[in-house]
Amino acid sequence: MPETIPNPIVLQRADPCVLRRDGQYYFTGSYPLYDRIVLRRAERLEDLQAAPEVTIWTKHSEGPQSHLIWAPEIHRVNGAWYVYYAAAPNPDVTFDVPDADDTFNHRVFCLECLDDDPLTGTWTEKGQVDTGWESFALDATSFVLDGTQYLVWAQQDFAVKGHSNLYIARMENPWTLATPAVMLCKPEFDWEIVGFWVAEGPSVLQKDGCLYLTYSASATGIEYAMGVLTASASADLLDPASWTKSPEPVFTSAPENGIYGPGHNSFTESPSGETVLVYHARTYTELVGNPLWEPNRQACAQVLPFDEDGNPVWGTPLPLTRPAPSGVEVLPPDGTMR
Template structure:
């Protein structure tokens, strides 16, 4: 599970309009981007649990703040640090979604935006559940966010790090959860959705921390992310406790034609696919997301990591990105983390 140090929660409304003015020039030059078309990581700091979505010429980025939901809008991911975040929601002072706002994700389904986030009841971790907001505006930094309430996942157990996938027209939801109400190891579960805010059972466990590299600190599988490619869909997840420097990415794979809400549809890679890496300026890389450049020529991995050993699960984590390729078997090849001192070619089209 995750542990954060946060400020007091600000009391505002359940459904609200953006409290800031939209940034009309979100990508002015910054010093981390040079004149030869290259940039250096990190792209944003602090920025634990980074998430990116692309639509209509803009990237929209979110990350954990702990006490609100903010969206960055930019046409250039390498200049993300120049974008001013827009606060689109703050939690109530009390209630089931009042504290510890973790790992928000922004998804567009049939022209409507949805934010999925984890929250608990006044700081009681055992009450963590997933919640949904909806916005019909074309630009998610504008318009009105309507509270759809708790995403009532099957069995109603502890849940964090939820993500949405749409495969062959079917909506799936994957998340990290406990088997019972007593804590312990975190597993990856999946279920089907009938619409973006309505789940249907059963809850199916598709991965548990059973390998040594998944149990550093204690057994953790969390932060699953769908990555479709050709006839396969990959579920990339983070393993081991984020408080260790051994945090790393694991991989499940399935055929896109399969019923993904079935445990036997998935095959687990026996070794990490990114990390564990504890050297130089990268420690504990994980909690990833992906984007493809608008020209469809490049695939990019976005993730967080610490710059020094022992910095744990807090706000030392910065967002970084680097391109990745595909192996001959169709699985992703993420390589190794890029050192913060190294320049990287900017994404195609920037």
């Protein structure tokens, strides 16, 4: 039987990213005030909530990295640590693009740490990742296959209806693309266009010669859901034809378990080598005000089983086994955290 992971693994951390390395779990996610990047570390997933949280970077006072710091991800590439994140300028400063505002004006940025310990080491800004054109861009993730690094991210194309599509490119180095961006999918199915036309939050699982590229779609309330693209690891990953998109979502709300809007996932593994699906979810449906400032998206994790043919059995979000905030709470964007 797959092991049961006590949930939530971390309270009030949306967009969770977990990396297991040398017997330790490294965790990051969106800080509710969207003003910093934090890391924590523990030997067990269930110990992450109690682990000290370390701030490794804070937003700038002005400029393109001064507002709404979203969805950091930690990666290990060629012996160094990297964090990809999205940031926007202050609301009174916008990029010169059509229909820009402070909520949909992000770009992708990269931090590097060359020290062994990312919690105590020095983090250096490598700047904006040039994705090929200027528009709303976010949720970069990375994977290495046969020694080649790839970046996958969400970005708006003004010629395509919606806020973001998914793109892939090969990397020259962890902060520079080596190839032009290739669009892998766009929001098109009914479940991808509830509230917003969105494909975002990609994450890549490599297993048994297959790649599973998960992503999240629709607005970030209870309608949020996960989809998947599948490709052979031996295929040309920069060819959209190499990827097969599921027309149906693979991970959705489970009202019977009190879990709503699961998404923006990452993958890690258990100490015994089982694949673990990490995601955020809400525990109630009545949101007050802007969902952006509702902090109760809890970071959860559960073992992802595979069938006899090697296909993932996505299942449904499991009920929580630990206490979590259940009342309606709204964080004002002025920095007052209750």
